[in-house]
Amino acid sequence: METVETDLYVFCSDSFLLKKIQRLVFMEEAGELRFSMSQLLPMPSGYSEIPNYQIYGHHWRELFWGVTEDKNEFHKEIRENFFQVSYATTNIPADNWFYSFYKMVERLHWSCGVCPKPELVILYAHGIFATREQGFVHWEPGKEFKYEGTLSSESKNRLLQFFPQKRINNYGEFWE
Numbered sequence: 001m002e003t004v005e006t007d008l009y010v011f012c013s014d015s016f017l018l019k020k021i022q023r024l025v026f027m028e029e030a031g032e033l034r035f036s037m038s039q040l041l042p043m044p045s046g047y048s049e050i051p052n053y054q055i056y057g058h059h060w061r062e063l064f065w066g067v068t069e070d071k072n073e074f075h076k077e078i079r080e081n082f083f084q085v086s087y088a089t090t091n092i093p094a095d096n097w098f099y100s101f102y103k104m105v106e107r108l109h110w111s112c113g114v115c116p117k118p119e120l121v122i123l124y125a126h127g128i129f130a131t132r133e134q135g136f137v138h139w140e141p142g143k144e145f146k147y148e149g150t151l152s153s154e155s156k157n158r159l160l161q162f163f164p165q166k167r168i169n170n171y172g173e174f175w176e
Helices: 015-023 044-049 054-066 095-110 153-159 165-170
Strands: 002-011 026-029 033-035 073-076 082-092 120-127 133-139
Touching: 002 015, 002 095, 015 026, 015 095, 015 153, 033 073, 054 095, 054 120, 095 133, 120 153, 133 153, 153 165
Parallel strands: none
Antiparallel strands: 002 082, 002 120, 026 033, 073 082, 120 133
């Protein structure tokens, strides 16, 4: 089984809105914030009352998250105006989960009541180490949601304005 590594970057010029976005992806465990897909899309509790519920839970997670496991964070960085989390999944990326995340963030942004609207930049990147198997979504409000196989130089230049250069420059022909 191959491991798909995923990086999620979020920049927001409004710290209050950024905290709301963080609550979509991080849950507090023992005083520490931990990445969890179930924070945004929790599995219905009714599955625990069904015999062999793990089978149903497996299929539910696959349908709504795109993957069958959770809580596989291996790196995170949280700052005043951005956060980044890296996590791993088996065989496939959590694209279904990310699409739900993006739609919720879009709604939060448009309804935040701040005028002018805060600057918001999201990068969702995933790949299999040392391969060309990778995908990227660079999204900002008003910009088309588009999944790409390579990170364009235009996107890279824009992202370097908000996120650590070392990580962004690693995205290239091979996933490193």
